[in-house]
Structures are given as C-alpha cells and as structure tokens.
Amino acid sequence: MGFLRTLLALSVVLDHLGGGNADHLVGGRLAVQLFYVISGFLISYVLTATDRYQGATGKFYANRFLRLFPIYLAVASMTLLAHALSGGAFFRFYDALPFSAELFLVLSNIFIMGQDWLMFFGIEHSQLAFTGSFARSEVPLYQGLLVPQAWTLGVEMSFYLVAPFVLGSPRRLLTLLVMSLALRGVLIASGIGQSDPWTYRFFPTELALFLIGSLSHQVLLPRYKAWARKAKLLPEAGTALLFGYCLLHFSIGINPTVRDGLAVLLFAALLPLAFLFQSRHRLDRAIGELSYPIYICHSLVIMFFSWLLDELSLHQPMLFAALVITGCIGFSALLNGLIADPVERLRSRLRTDADGADGSSPVPVAGARLRPPAAAQPLGSIRRVP
Template identity: 25%
Template sequence: MANREARFSARHIASLDGLRGLAFLMVFCRHYGMTSHAGNIWIRSAFYLCFGGWMGVDLFFVLSGFLITGILLDTRELPGYFTNFYARRALRIFPLYYTVLAVLFLMTPWLHLEWHTGHLAYLFYAGNIASNLDPDLVSVRPAVSLLHLWSLAVEEQFYLVWPLLVMLVASRRRLAWICGGLSVGGLILRIGLLLCMPRGSAYEWCYAQLPTHMDGLLFGALGAICVRTIPLEQLLVLTKKVVPFALASLLIVIVWGGIDFHSVPMIVFGFPALAGTFTCTVLLALKPGGAVNRIGSLSGLRFVGRYSYGMYVYHILFWPALSGVLRWLQSRLHSVTLGGVCFVLLMLAATTVTAVVSFELYEKQWLRLKGRFAYQSRRSNLRPDAESPR
C-alpha cells in the first residue's frame, strides 16, 4: 500500500542531522572526558556524565534503523532494489573506511605498527567479533586505536541481512512484529551470556555484537514502519504518551546499575530503554517547530551531523600516539584541569578539521557516483540523497 504520509526517505530532515551530530558529541565526550584527568571537582563531576556518552552509539543505531528501513520500505517494489541500495551504501561507507585502513598499513614503517593476523577481520567488518576473541586487536600498537570501529561493523552486518528481510516480509505489521521478536531474542541472549560467561567478558560480548545490541536498529526500524502506517499527528500523540515511560525506565536503570554499560541492569534493561527513548526522540524531531525539532535544527549540531561519519572514524584513531600531548599541555599550563580541558578542545578541533577536509576533498568525489544508482520511482518523487544515516 502506498504511504499515506509524505515519504520521509524522499525528504531531507534537517533535525535528524542535528541528532546525528549530538550522537557523535556524546561518543566524543565518552572517550575524551574519561581521559583528560582533570582534578577540579566541578570538572570531574561534569566528566562523570561523560561515562554515559556511549549512549550516543545507540542514538546512531536508532537513526540508522529509521533511515535505512525507510529507504528499503519505499523502494522495495522498484527496479534495482538490492543493487541500488548496496551500491549507494558502499559509496558512502567504504571509501573512507578502507582508505583509512590502507593508509595505516602504509604508515607501518614510520609508526612501527604491530599488525596481527586477527586484524584482517577489520577488512570484513568483523573487527567487533575478533576483538572480543582477542582484546589486543582493539589497537595496533603502539600508535593506533581501532576500539570504536565495532559499531560500524554492527551496522554493516545489519545492512547485510536487513534488506532481504524487508523484501521478503510484505506486511508492515508482520515486519513490526519481527522487530519486536528479534529485540526480545536479543534480550534473552544477553541474559544467557550473563549467566554463562564471566561477568566482564559477558559485558563486552553483549555490548559489541549485532545479535545482542540490535535494539536501537530494530526500534528505529519500527519507527520507520510507524510513520508509513500511522498519520504523523496521531503518531506524535502516541509518542508523547510513551516518552515518560521510556525516560522513567532509563532513569531507573541508571539509578539501579549506574550510567556505564558495564552493569547487569544496563545490559539487560538499559538497551531497550535507550532504544525506546531515542526512537521517541527521532519521531518527535519530525514535528516542525517542536522542541526536539528545534534542538536538532541548531546549525552547530547540523554541522557536526554532516561530517559525523568522518569525525567518528578519526576521533580516537591516533589516541595512543597523541596521549602524550595531554601530559605536555598539563605540564606547560601548570594545571591538570586546564591542560585536560584544552586537550579535549584541541582533539575536537583537530577531528573536525580532518573530517571536513576528508569529506570535501575525498569522500564527496565518491558520493557523486551515487547518481548512477538513483532510485527510479513509479509512484512518487523519491529523492535518493536523503539517506545518509552516518
């Protein structure tokens, strides 16, 4: 059945760019707020909140599930469904990812990088699996960190199977039930791992694998189904009723087990609570003039959102090599606090400049090729460049 509302995959929704930018800033604060070693009590209190920055990845997952599923639903009856989807995804994701890996390999003699056979898993977006089997694979000693690439692997694994499922399940209602069922399956699997494995290992396996951390992707997909099934105003009324329960659930989990993901309450109940909260956030961002829409439309957040993929890939790539800069700044400024804050701001600025230059001079050239794989709609005016989840 044709969508009764405007096709969201055919429009550019500026507020979602802002949410993407917010997601990156949360992740950035997690990685750098925890490592600045500021001693001031107020700064330390602020940096405590940075422990929750890992939740930005779940916001990324919700946005990806929402946007990608929307594209798939809107194009599954069109010619070249699989070819166009995978070609466009490859042109957006692969050039930067594989170029970075290639450059790192070429820099081996200068950085004295210690590669292992297990690092080959990153070529196949399986680094999340390999690094759980061998924690040494999260970095290439002594200068490079690959820690953050696990989430890209999870998304690519999702993209590999989800288009086929969307194609095979014609009923949107049935697809929505499948989203719920898979989420429950992930919950059961997480509980099983917590019961059968040492607690520390179980946390990592639950956090960094698609079957155990797909709530955000699935809830985002559910949101995409809803906006194509329920009139938007009616859906927003329902969303506003759900928000208090989602937020209350998340708050209870945080009070119970802490803000970090290394806790049983967060692993078991926090993932679906986060997915529900962020899905409601994405849906509320669709309402022009609403509070979430206005926040997501802030120019600063939208700027970060535009370059968020590159910023995510680059932001801690050379963290092991640059950690000495923190100590140097603290020594030169004679202040642990001031040096720590300056280090965080310096890393954010360097990440931003690198990502902007990378996108404008390199990635954009590949994106121009997406025109060769444009969706040819028989029913509506689909605009194919509204798809970029990251």
C-alpha cells in the same frame, strides 16, 4: 536528527579521551547502542518508504559500501602512515602474532567486516583461539586495528546484510526482535551477557536495537507526521527533549542499566520527531553530515594531539579535550569536502538508477548522507581496551 547524531559521535570522542571526559553527554557505550537504533530507523526508511531499492538489493549494498569505505580507507591509510613515521611499534606488534591472527587482522583492517568478531578472540599458547573476550589473550589483538572503534561498523554491516530481507516483512521483523531480546535475556541470566564484549558487541543481541529503530520508523513516523500537521512545533519540541536528555544523562540518579534502557526507549519514541525536524532544517542536516567522519577520524586526531601535546593532556585535560574536539570537527569537514561529497554524487546516481526504469521519481530523503556513525570502544581511554 543530524545534531543528535553529532552529539553521540562527540560522546564517543569524550569517552575515548578518558578521565572525567567519559561522563559527559551519554557516554561511549550508550552512544553506540543509540546509533544502532538510529541506523535501524534510517535503513527502514530507505528500504520500505522509498522505491529506491525495491528489487535492487545489490544497489543497496553498493550504496552502503560507498558510504562507509572511502572515508574509512582514507583514515586507515593515514593512520598506517602515522604509525610508520612514529617508529614502527605498530608493525613490530604484528611480528609477535601467529600467522592466523596476523591474517585475521590484515583482512579485517581492509574489509571492516570481522572487526567485531575479533573482540571474541585472543591468543592462547601462541595460537589464535576463541576466548570469549579480547581481554583473555596473551597479546591484545585490538592493538592491531588501524581504526580501533571501527568494530561497530562490522556490527552495522551485519545488519545491512539482513535488512533487505527482514524490514519489509512485519512478521520477520517481530520474530527476529523477540528472538534477539530472548537471547539477550538468556545471556544475561547465564552471566555471560553482563560482561564485555557480550554487552554490546555481539550482533545477534544488538540486532534488537536496530529492529526497535525500524519499528519506530514504520509504526510511529506516520502518526507523528499527522500530529505535526496540527502541532507545528512538535518536531522541534521532541528534538529539544532528546538534546536535553543527552546533556543530562549522567545526572539522572537511577540504576545505570535501567537508565540506559529507558534512554533507548526514549530515543525510539522520539526519533520520528527528530527526523521531521531534520527535514525542515538544512543546518541540522549539515551538522549531521559531520557525525560519521568524526567517529572515523577521532582516534587519529587523538593520536596526533597526544604526540604533539602530551604534557598538555596530562596537566590541562579540558584544554586538550577542546583541541581534540575542534580538530575532529575540522578534519571531518575536510574529509567530507575532499572525499564524501564527490562520492555522494556517485551514490545519488545509484539511488536514481535504483528508483526504477519505470520513470518513477525518487522519494526525497531528509539529508543526503543518512548513515549514522557507529561508534565507540569500551568506556575509558582509547589507548587502553577497545
């Protein structure tokens, strides 16, 4: 599962590089939605298969906060500094905004929550207004985000808010799943759900993807565990199949919408095997720990290399993409060493405390840092639409 998460993060990086890079691996939009499925699986595991947060919802929220914010705030601060050093065009952008939009952007840049809502707002008649799409705006508000792809974290955080009250109840889980799928069907039938941002940024419809992942954990993982005792290489085979799919996605010649839907179902069906594979292989876990910082830092890395090697990006895009990917991996390892690892020790203490005062020992989780990166802006270059 770790290597798969990093492949999905790299799908987002390639998508945001634009050009022919966007059609490699699974693409940005599908990567985002597959991350939602993976997140649903892992959060279901944490909340329902361990004793860590039973009756300790506040500690669950604190743990999620410590997972998301330290690296995000570090990268956002470095991006702010980069904008200041590059001439201040970012700050002049704010000067053209009404106060309400400026406040909206500042708060969402700090707290993350709300960055996904921003995609449904715009500026009309010099006022912040609900427009239904970031594209219908006198000024493109997403240009005021320090970490443009972090809007997906807003969607993730909405799921975290409801997860403790839903995942432990099969009735609530299934009810919300049906409601979310029904709402998506209504929006698609009306035509609204066929255009960005309603396609994959609207939490009530994306909730179904998280819940599909949760069902994969609760229904399929126990069965696959039993089968894996007899077929020892079953986790390796399932993980290899998902890896192969990531490489071949764009070569599957069927309707893209059908193809993406089948990809979601395939991942949901085989995620338990990837989870078991991760529990057997420390290297897979280590690679997976790079996925979140890669997702968070790649806009800054692209900005840096675009400033440093602008001509190279135009004339040798493959070499430029290789440099960006290498830079993302190296920077991510640095972020983990300097920020994530020390914070992980604090998160571990929180998890231990949450296991209860009854002396019960914690159930080990496959991989210390479970949170999958959330991901991308729309298909195309990061310098265009978010």
